[in-house]
Amino acid sequence: MIWKAWAGALVALLVAGAAWAAENRGPVTNLPLPRYVSLKTDQGNVRRGPSLSHRIDWVYKRRDMPLEVTAEYGHWRRVRDRDGAGGWVHYALLSGVRTAIVEQDMLQIHTRPDKESPVAAKLELGVIARLEECGPDWCELRAGGFRGWAPKTAIWGVDPDEILE
Known part of the structure; x- marks a missing residue:
């Protein structure tokens, strides 16, 4: 009986671990979330939502600026900077180069x-x-x-x- 309880607990832990790992991976890239990237260009529009129709809230203006990716949606990445400010940026503006x-x-x-x-x-x-x-x-x-x-x-x-x- 103890063996069955232990085996059941182990299976529950494995399932919970797999769910946690799946939740912490981007649904588009399957890369870890959150993760750090850098701005590839001299300027990048930060939008309120993940599309060109969403309003631009501000513009990042420092090439190579480190950003943290917190979510993915299609070709868009939700990022935040060191001050905690963020929004949605098109993936083409981001680089995997770490800064x-x-x-x-x-x-x-x-x-x-x-x-x-x-x-x-x-x-x-x-x-x-x-x-x-x-x-x-x-x-x-x-x-x-x-x-x-x-x-x-x-x-x-x-x-x-x-x-x-």
Whole structure:
């Protein structure tokens, strides 16, 4: 009897896990939701809904700006920026290239993922950098011809538990 109860509980957990995984994948791309992307162009219209007939609420004007995709509908992606503002953007305006925005003024990037290592450069608040890789606590950034490591807590565009190789 205990074996049957245990087996039933295991099946329930597997079904719940499969449902959770399906819910956290985009219905169009089957990619994880949420996920980070970047703006491919110098400007991108942000619309109230997923079609050209929906009103443009504002325009993003920074190429490579990191955005978080939170939903998908046809050729449209609902995104939000670091301030939590968002809307619907056509997928052609987005890139899978990973970038991050510096959240700390004069952020020191180091030659190694260690705060005691030499400083390679300092980045101003709001700088957009290319994400090269991320470990548990540090990410390697490239910006303005400089390359170095920064703590994840000082940038926006990567989840705290995300590892990029």
